[in-house]
Amino acid sequence: MWKRVQVGEKVGYGMKDSKEIPDYYRRIYEKWYNWFSYIYDPFVDVLFLFLNGGFGGERRWRELIVEWINPQPGEKILDICSGTGTLTIILGKRLAGTGEVVGIELSPAQLRIALGKEKPDGVSFIEGDAQNIPFSDCYFDKSVICGALHELPREVRRNVLSEAYRIIRPGGKIVIIEQNKPDLKWKALLFDFMERFNPEYPTYKDLLKCGLTNEIKRVGFRIIRTDTTSWEYFQIVLGER
Numbered sequence: 001m002w003k004r005v006q007v008g009e010k011v012g013y014g015m016k017d018s019k020e021i022p023d024y025y026r027r028i029y030e031k032w033y034n035w036f037s038y039i040y041d042p043f044v045d046v047l048f049l050f051l052n053g054g055f056g057g058e059r060r061w062r063e064l065i066v067e068w069i070n071p072q073p074g075e076k077i078l079d080i081c082s083g084t085g086t087l088t089i090i091l092g093k094r095l096a097g098t099g100e101v102v103g104i105e106l107s108p109a110q111l112r113i114a115l116g117k118e119k120p121d122g123v124s125f126i127e128g129d130a131q132n133i134p135f136s137d138c139y140f141d142k143s144v145i146c147g148a149l150h151e152l153p154r155e156v157r158r159n160v161l162s163e164a165y166r167i168i169r170p171g172g173k174i175v176i177i178e179q180n181k182p183d184l185k186w187k188a189l190l191f192d193f194m195e196r197f198n199p200e201y202p203t204y205k206d207l208l209k210c211g212l213t214n215e216i217k218r219v220g221f222r223i224i225r226t227d228t229t230s231w232e233y234f235q236i237v238l239g240e241r
């Protein structure tokens with residue numbers, strides 16, 4: 001079950017009581033995002049003020065994603081697990097109405113924040129589960145997944161990555177940014193300590209254990225480039241279908 005939503009529309013009704021809302025989400029995140037979504041944007045802002053060593057930290061890694069995905073006029077781009085829509089909107093501005101940018105997001109609370117923002121032409125949001133993306137094979141030129149895979153249990157994470165592979169055309173690109181385990185022990189311990197207070201701690205550990213690039217490769221993508229950013233808090237990967 002999914003629904004395309006527009007500014008001013010009520011969300012949370014398309015899927016209410018649907019069995020298709022995954023169990024993990026109901027158990028761990030439904031209530032969490034109902035309140036966290038209100039402070040999500042300022043929280044991310046403040047977190048990266050420290051991690052990037054100054055103002056504009058969040059903007060810098062979001063711009064890095066845009067630089068790596070390199071949107072071209074007329075392209076179709078899917079933002080998977082789009083949250084409050086910050087990146088979706090940045091991508092839409094870059095395409096300036098010439099293409100299509102779609103965000104798919106499960107949490108009605110997160111979507112409500114996204115829908116309250118000013119959207120450029122060509123941007124839309126879908127309320128739905130990224131394990132089941134409502135587009136045909138190879139529909140999109142490119143896709144991004146930003147800071148979401150670490151929240152997903154292994155099976156869900158793999159389903160989402162397989163769906164990303166399915167909807168991107170051959171030769172199309174994907175950029176994924178996720179938490180990283182730095183080589184420096186004290187830094188790795190510090191990041192681990194920060195994550196301990198989050199509900200996603202077990203799935204975060206599992207992603208680090210499996211390895212982000214391994215997970216991306218196992219669904220069929222070819223890895224083109226990897227790097228770290230924000231004091232090595234994040235790893236960023238560019239893949240090609």
Ligand SMILES: C[S@@+](CC[C@H](N)C(=O)[O-])C[C@H]1O[C@@H](n2cnc3c(N)ncnc32)[C@H](O)[C@@H]1O
Pocket residue numbers: 022025029033080081082083084085086087104105106107110128129130131145146147148151152156
């Ligand atoms: C940490 S947030 C990242 C949001 C956004 N990508 C950003 O850059 O700020 C992770 C998001 O993934 C969403 N999510 C989790 N499971 C999902 C699923 N199966 N399908 C779609 N969205 C999902 C959550 O509701 C949450 O908004």
